Amino acid sequence: MMSKQDLKFIQINSSLLPFWVFLVLDLTSQITGWYLMRLAKSIWTCPPRRKDWIYPSYPSAAFKMRRILTACKVMKTLKGKLKFCNVSADHWSFSRTGPRLLSIKVQTANLVLEDGTKMKGYSFGYPSSTAGEVVFNTGLSGYTEALTDPSYKGQILTLSNPVVGNCGVPDTATLDEFGLNRFLESDGIKVSGLLVLDYSKEYSHWQAARSLGEWLQEEQVPALYGIDTRMLSKLIRNKGTVLGKIEFEGQPVEFADPNKQNLIAEVSTKSLQVSKEITKPDTMTMTFFEALLLLVVFYRALHSR
DSSP, rough: OOOHHHHHHOOTTTTOHHHHHHHHHHHHHHHHHHHHHHHHHHHTTTTOOOTTOOTTTTOHHHHHHHHHHHHHHHHIIIIIIIIOOOOSSEEOOOOOOOOOOOOOOOOOEEOOOOOOTTEEEEEEOOOOOOOEEEEEESSOOOHHHHHOOOGGTTTEEOOSSSSSSTOOOOOOTTTTTSBSSOOSSSSOOOOOOOOSSSOOOOOTTHHHHEEHHHHHHTTTOOOEEEEOOOHHHHHHHHHHSEEEEEHHHHHHOOOOOGGGGGHHHHOSSSSOOOSOOOOOOOOOOOOHHHHHHHHHHHHHTOOOO
Protein backbone atom coordinates (compact mmCIF):
# COMPACT_ATOMS: atom_id res chain seq x y z
CA MET A 1 0.00 0.00 0.00
CA MET A 2 1.27 3.45 -0.94
CA SER A 3 1.59 6.11 1.69
CA LYS A 4 0.12 9.61 1.46
CA GLN A 5 3.55 10.98 0.63
CA ASP A 6 3.89 8.54 -2.28
CA LEU A 7 0.46 9.56 -3.56
CA LYS A 8 1.41 13.26 -3.43
CA PHE A 9 4.58 12.90 -5.45
CA ILE A 10 5.35 9.93 -7.70
CA GLN A 11 8.88 9.54 -8.95
CA ILE A 12 9.34 7.63 -12.20
CA ASN A 13 12.75 6.33 -13.22
CA SER A 14 14.14 7.32 -16.60
CA SER A 15 14.26 3.65 -17.64
CA LEU A 16 10.47 3.35 -17.22
CA LEU A 17 9.58 6.65 -18.93
CA PRO A 18 11.43 7.61 -22.13
CA PHE A 19 13.18 10.92 -22.52
CA TRP A 20 11.03 11.97 -25.48
CA VAL A 21 7.91 12.10 -23.24
CA PHE A 22 9.37 14.94 -21.20
CA LEU A 23 10.62 16.60 -24.37
CA VAL A 24 7.10 16.55 -25.80
CA LEU A 25 5.69 18.03 -22.59
CA ASP A 26 8.28 20.80 -22.64
CA LEU A 27 7.62 21.61 -26.30
CA THR A 28 3.88 21.61 -25.68
CA SER A 29 4.20 24.17 -22.89
CA GLN A 30 6.41 26.40 -25.07
CA ILE A 31 4.03 26.21 -28.05
CA THR A 32 1.09 27.03 -25.79
CA GLY A 33 2.85 30.10 -24.43
CA TRP A 34 3.77 31.24 -27.96
CA TYR A 35 0.17 30.78 -29.10
CA LEU A 36 -1.17 32.81 -26.17
CA MET A 37 1.25 35.64 -26.92
CA ARG A 38 0.14 35.67 -30.57
CA LEU A 39 -3.49 35.61 -29.43
CA ALA A 40 -3.02 38.60 -27.16
CA LYS A 41 -1.18 40.48 -29.90
CA SER A 42 -3.92 39.80 -32.45
CA ILE A 43 -6.56 41.02 -30.02
CA TRP A 44 -4.91 44.37 -29.30
CA THR A 45 -3.70 45.09 -32.85
CA CYS A 46 -7.17 44.98 -34.45
CA PRO A 47 -7.85 48.28 -36.31
CA PRO A 48 -10.56 50.52 -34.86
CA ARG A 49 -14.10 50.26 -36.20
CA ARG A 50 -15.65 53.02 -38.21
CA LYS A 51 -19.30 53.59 -38.98
CA ASP A 52 -18.81 53.29 -42.75
CA TRP A 53 -16.50 50.28 -42.58
CA ILE A 54 -17.45 46.66 -41.97
CA TYR A 55 -14.99 44.09 -40.67
CA PRO A 56 -16.70 40.72 -40.72
CA SER A 57 -13.45 38.94 -39.87
CA TYR A 58 -12.84 40.81 -36.60
CA PRO A 59 -14.62 39.54 -33.47
CA SER A 60 -16.90 41.61 -31.32
CA ALA A 61 -15.81 43.24 -28.06
CA ALA A 62 -17.59 40.57 -25.99
CA PHE A 63 -15.86 37.81 -27.95
CA LYS A 64 -12.48 39.52 -27.46
CA MET A 65 -13.03 39.72 -23.72
CA ARG A 66 -14.05 36.05 -23.67
CA ARG A 67 -10.81 35.10 -25.41
CA ILE A 68 -8.75 37.18 -23.00
CA LEU A 69 -10.39 35.59 -19.95
CA THR A 70 -9.89 32.12 -21.44
CA ALA A 71 -6.21 32.85 -22.08
CA CYS A 72 -5.77 34.09 -18.51
CA LYS A 73 -7.39 30.94 -17.12
CA VAL A 74 -5.09 28.73 -19.22
CA MET A 75 -2.01 30.65 -18.07
CA LYS A 76 -3.03 30.36 -14.43
CA THR A 77 -3.56 26.64 -14.88
CA LEU A 78 -0.17 26.12 -16.47
CA LYS A 79 1.60 28.34 -13.94
CA GLY A 80 0.02 27.43 -10.63
CA LYS A 81 -1.83 24.14 -10.86
CA LEU A 82 0.42 21.83 -12.90
CA LYS A 83 4.11 21.05 -12.58
CA PHE A 84 6.08 19.20 -15.24
CA CYS A 85 9.57 17.75 -15.49
CA ASN A 86 11.40 18.15 -12.21
CA VAL A 87 14.92 17.18 -13.30
CA SER A 88 17.58 15.92 -10.90
CA ALA A 89 21.02 14.44 -11.41
CA ASP A 90 20.17 10.74 -11.24
CA HIS A 91 16.52 10.45 -12.24
CA TRP A 92 13.55 12.16 -13.82
CA SER A 93 10.55 12.93 -11.69
CA PHE A 94 7.03 13.60 -12.91
CA SER A 95 4.64 15.29 -10.52
CA ARG A 96 1.08 16.51 -10.74
CA THR A 97 0.00 18.31 -7.62
CA GLY A 98 -3.45 19.32 -8.87
CA PRO A 99 -5.23 22.47 -7.63
CA ARG A 100 -3.49 24.09 -4.69
CA LEU A 101 -5.66 25.98 -2.26
CA LEU A 102 -4.21 28.86 -0.23
CA SER A 103 -5.00 28.49 3.44
CA ILE A 104 -4.69 31.86 5.17
CA LYS A 105 -6.11 32.36 8.62
CA VAL A 106 -8.07 35.61 8.81
CA GLN A 107 -9.69 36.95 11.95
CA THR A 108 -13.45 37.10 11.68
CA ALA A 109 -16.07 39.19 13.42
CA ASN A 110 -19.84 39.70 13.27
CA LEU A 111 -21.89 42.72 12.37
CA VAL A 112 -25.02 42.64 14.53
CA LEU A 113 -27.95 45.04 13.99
CA GLU A 114 -30.57 45.94 16.56
CA ASP A 115 -33.28 44.08 14.59
CA GLY A 116 -31.36 40.81 14.94
CA THR A 117 -29.64 40.80 11.54
CA LYS A 118 -26.22 39.20 11.77
CA MET A 119 -23.47 39.20 9.13
CA LYS A 120 -20.07 37.58 9.25
CA GLY A 121 -17.06 39.56 8.03
CA TYR A 122 -13.29 39.45 7.93
CA SER A 123 -11.20 41.93 9.83
CA PHE A 124 -8.62 44.18 8.20
CA GLY A 125 -8.57 46.92 10.83
CA TYR A 126 -8.04 47.04 14.58
CA PRO A 127 -9.40 43.88 16.26
CA SER A 128 -11.67 45.51 18.83
CA SER A 129 -15.45 45.49 19.27
CA THR A 130 -17.36 48.72 18.75
CA ALA A 131 -20.94 49.98 18.52
CA GLY A 132 -22.75 52.91 16.96
CA GLU A 133 -25.22 53.98 14.30
CA VAL A 134 -24.80 52.19 10.96
CA VAL A 135 -24.83 54.56 7.96
CA PHE A 136 -23.76 54.26 4.34
CA ASN A 137 -21.89 56.36 1.78
CA THR A 138 -22.30 55.91 -2.00
CA GLY A 139 -19.17 57.77 -3.09
CA LEU A 140 -16.93 55.98 -5.60
CA SER A 141 -13.77 57.57 -4.19
CA GLY A 142 -12.60 59.75 -1.35
CA TYR A 143 -12.75 57.20 1.46
CA THR A 144 -9.88 59.03 3.16
CA GLU A 145 -11.98 62.19 3.42
CA ALA A 146 -15.09 60.25 4.45
CA LEU A 147 -13.33 58.46 7.31
CA THR A 148 -12.01 61.74 8.72
CA ASP A 149 -15.28 63.67 8.32
CA PRO A 150 -16.40 64.85 11.81
CA SER A 151 -20.06 64.37 10.84
CA TYR A 152 -19.50 60.58 11.00
CA LYS A 153 -18.46 60.70 14.64
CA GLY A 154 -19.89 57.72 16.56
CA GLN A 155 -21.14 55.99 13.40
CA ILE A 156 -20.21 52.75 11.66
CA LEU A 157 -19.66 53.73 8.04
CA THR A 158 -20.67 51.42 5.18
CA LEU A 159 -19.05 52.13 1.80
CA SER A 160 -21.18 50.89 -1.09
CA ASN A 161 -18.27 51.02 -3.53
CA PRO A 162 -17.44 47.33 -4.26
CA VAL A 163 -13.64 47.66 -3.89
CA VAL A 164 -12.02 49.85 -1.25
CA GLY A 165 -8.35 50.37 -0.47
CA ASN A 166 -6.86 50.16 -3.97
CA CYS A 167 -5.63 53.79 -3.77
CA GLY A 168 -3.99 53.39 -0.38
CA VAL A 169 -3.69 56.28 2.07
CA PRO A 170 -1.57 59.42 1.56
CA ASP A 171 0.76 60.88 4.15
CA THR A 172 -1.64 62.00 6.88
CA ALA A 173 0.95 64.34 8.43
CA THR A 174 1.22 66.55 5.33
CA LEU A 175 0.04 70.12 5.91
CA ASP A 176 -0.93 72.82 3.44
CA GLU A 177 0.15 76.46 3.37
CA PHE A 178 -2.40 77.30 6.08
CA GLY A 179 -1.12 74.66 8.50
CA LEU A 180 -4.12 72.36 7.99
CA ASN A 181 -4.16 68.71 6.95
CA ARG A 182 -3.83 68.55 3.18
CA PHE A 183 -5.57 65.21 2.62
CA LEU A 184 -7.83 64.89 5.69
CA GLU A 185 -11.00 66.61 6.84
CA SER A 186 -9.88 66.62 10.49
CA ASP A 187 -7.02 65.48 12.69
CA GLY A 188 -7.81 61.75 12.37
CA ILE A 189 -10.41 59.06 11.73
CA LYS A 190 -13.78 59.91 13.25
CA VAL A 191 -15.88 56.85 12.39
CA SER A 192 -16.36 54.10 14.95
CA GLY A 193 -16.04 51.31 12.37
CA LEU A 194 -15.83 50.58 8.65
CA LEU A 195 -17.75 48.05 6.54
CA VAL A 196 -16.88 47.20 2.92
CA LEU A 197 -17.63 44.46 0.42
CA ASP A 198 -14.08 43.81 -0.74
CA TYR A 199 -10.80 45.18 0.59
CA SER A 200 -7.72 45.56 -1.61
CA LYS A 201 -4.54 45.11 0.37
CA GLU A 202 -2.47 46.04 -2.69
CA TYR A 203 -2.66 49.73 -3.52
CA SER A 204 -1.35 51.90 -6.34
CA HIS A 205 -1.41 55.69 -6.25
CA TRP A 206 1.30 58.29 -6.67
CA GLN A 207 0.37 59.93 -3.35
CA ALA A 208 -0.07 56.69 -1.37
CA ALA A 209 2.20 56.17 1.63
CA ARG A 210 0.61 53.08 3.23
CA SER A 211 -2.40 50.79 3.02
CA LEU A 212 -5.85 51.49 4.40
CA GLY A 213 -5.59 48.56 6.81
CA GLU A 214 -2.36 49.87 8.32
CA TRP A 215 -3.93 53.29 8.86
CA LEU A 216 -7.01 51.79 10.53
CA GLN A 217 -4.87 49.68 12.84
CA GLU A 218 -2.80 52.71 13.80
CA GLU A 219 -5.96 54.71 14.57
CA GLN A 220 -7.44 51.66 16.39
CA VAL A 221 -10.58 51.57 14.23
CA PRO A 222 -12.17 48.15 13.50
CA ALA A 223 -13.08 47.32 9.91
CA LEU A 224 -14.69 44.33 8.18
CA TYR A 225 -14.82 43.20 4.58
CA GLY A 226 -17.03 40.50 3.07
CA ILE A 227 -20.20 42.36 4.12
CA ASP A 228 -23.11 42.57 1.69
CA THR A 229 -23.04 46.36 1.51
CA ARG A 230 -25.78 46.54 -1.12
CA MET A 231 -28.27 44.70 1.06
CA LEU A 232 -27.16 46.67 4.10
CA SER A 233 -27.58 50.01 2.29
CA LYS A 234 -31.10 49.08 1.19
CA LEU A 235 -31.96 48.05 4.73
CA ILE A 236 -30.70 51.36 6.16
CA ARG A 237 -32.53 53.30 3.45
CA ASN A 238 -35.84 51.60 4.24
CA LYS A 239 -35.56 51.69 8.04
CA GLY A 240 -33.76 54.97 8.58
CA THR A 241 -31.77 55.00 11.80
CA VAL A 242 -30.21 51.59 12.47
CA LEU A 243 -28.02 50.80 15.46
CA GLY A 244 -25.37 48.14 15.13
CA LYS A 245 -22.15 46.77 16.53
CA ILE A 246 -19.04 44.95 15.39
CA GLU A 247 -18.33 42.08 17.78
CA PHE A 248 -15.17 40.03 17.92
CA GLU A 249 -15.07 36.69 19.68
CA GLY A 250 -14.69 37.14 23.41
CA GLN A 251 -15.34 40.92 23.23
CA PRO A 252 -19.06 41.49 23.83
CA VAL A 253 -20.34 45.05 23.54
CA GLU A 254 -23.74 46.70 23.99
CA PHE A 255 -25.57 48.83 21.44
CA ALA A 256 -24.79 52.54 21.66
CA ASP A 257 -26.82 55.45 20.30
CA PRO A 258 -24.52 58.36 19.34
CA ASN A 259 -27.52 60.73 19.18
CA LYS A 260 -27.60 60.69 22.97
CA GLN A 261 -24.06 62.06 23.14
CA ASN A 262 -22.80 65.62 22.75
CA LEU A 263 -20.97 64.94 19.50
CA ILE A 264 -20.37 68.61 18.73
CA ALA A 265 -18.29 69.00 21.88
CA GLU A 266 -16.30 65.88 21.03
CA VAL A 267 -15.29 66.98 17.53
CA SER A 268 -14.88 70.70 18.19
CA THR A 269 -11.64 72.37 19.21
CA LYS A 270 -11.19 73.19 22.88
CA SER A 271 -9.50 76.51 22.25
CA LEU A 272 -9.13 79.09 19.52
CA GLN A 273 -6.73 77.98 16.81
CA VAL A 274 -5.21 80.32 14.23
CA SER A 275 -4.10 78.49 11.12
CA LYS A 276 -2.39 81.47 9.50
CA GLU A 277 -2.23 85.14 10.34
CA ILE A 278 -4.07 87.18 7.73
CA THR A 279 -2.43 90.49 6.95
CA LYS A 280 -4.42 93.50 5.85
CA PRO A 281 -4.17 94.20 2.13
CA ASP A 282 -2.36 97.26 0.96
CA THR A 283 -4.40 100.42 0.30
CA MET A 284 -5.62 100.36 -3.24
CA THR A 285 -4.20 103.22 -5.27
CA MET A 286 -5.51 104.22 -8.65
CA THR A 287 -4.03 106.49 -11.27
CA PHE A 288 -5.99 109.23 -13.05
CA PHE A 289 -6.34 107.23 -16.26
CA GLU A 290 -7.51 104.11 -14.39
CA ALA A 291 -10.16 106.20 -12.57
CA LEU A 292 -11.28 107.75 -15.85
CA LEU A 293 -11.55 104.31 -17.48
CA LEU A 294 -13.60 103.05 -14.54
CA LEU A 295 -16.00 105.99 -14.87
CA VAL A 296 -16.43 105.36 -18.60
CA VAL A 297 -17.20 101.67 -18.03
CA PHE A 298 -19.66 102.54 -15.27
CA TYR A 299 -21.37 105.20 -17.49
CA ARG A 300 -21.70 102.78 -20.40
CA ALA A 301 -23.18 100.13 -18.11
CA LEU A 302 -25.84 102.52 -16.85
CA HIS A 303 -26.90 103.67 -20.33
CA SER A 304 -26.67 100.31 -22.11
CA ARG A 305 -30.35 99.47 -21.53
